[in-house]
Amino acid sequence: MGCFGFLKIMMFLFNGIIFLAGAGILAVGIWVKVDSGSILGLLQNLNNGPPELKQVLNVGYLLIAVGAVLLLLGFLGCCGAVRESKCMLLMFFVIILIVFIVEVAGAIVILVFKGVIQTTISQVGVTIVDSIRKDYGKNADVTGLWNTTMTVLTCCGFNNYTDFTGSPFVQNTSLYPQQCCKTGPCREYNATVSNISGCYPALIKVFEANSIVIIAVALGIAALELISMIVSMTLYCKIKAKDS
Secondary structure (H helix, E strand, C coil), rough: CCHHHHEEEEHHHHHHHHHHHHHHHHHHHHHHHHHHCCHHHHHHHCCCCHHHHHHHHHHHHHEEEEEEHHHHHHHHHHHHHHHHCCCHHHHHHHHHHHEEEEHHHHHHHHHHHHHHHHHHHHHHHHHHHHHHHHCCCHHHHHHHHHHHCCCCHHHHHHHHHHHHHHCCCHHHHHHHHHCCCCCCCCCCCEEEEHCCCHHHHHHHHHHHHHHHHHHHHHHHHHHHHHHHHHHHHHHHHHHHHHHH
16 A cells, blocks of 8 residues: 555545534534523523623523534545545645634633633633522522532532522522532531632632643644645645646
8 A cells, every 4th residue: 555545544544534523513503503401501591691691691602603514524524535536635725724824813812811711711700709699509400500510610609619609599498509618517617717719719720730731632633634634635636736
């Protein structure tokens, strides 16, 4: 098997994985939009939410779009390699190039508008806290979502235990959620000294602790995209030379 055959096999295998990944992401995106009980459904029911929150709620559409693009890429790459189609390989290259440019532009936007993003998160946080004080202990979906989140992340509220002050749960039981205290019944005095952080600070710590992994994954994806472009153009040129 020569270099040309090896490139065809690698192109087929690599894009087969892309095709399967696209199918999975597309399925998740459709599930998010269909499942009214998902976390996005809860966010949509928040009152007086900032306009920026509406963009967050479009993540289901984003997943569907990403999944569809990956499906198309996988199909073009596999069929282009197997059928030795210059048109498909060229389309594959162009789409990968566009995705790569968009990713670079997105990274630049995040770096430049980091302060705006933090402000938006703070505005969303105010709305979330209002929802906690209104529905925690009364709405089973909200209560269950927060209990699960706090248990998994070992955190308390969005900012801290005071987010639950005035909530139906505290009013009815005179207690705070047990996740807000390390031991014993959770009342304000021991919630104050337990120093269990809020879920937002906890999530930030998780991202900071795994920042190297996140950067490595991003660089790995960028490298794969570059390799894909090189391989597709190499095949394109070899097929073109073969046909001429």
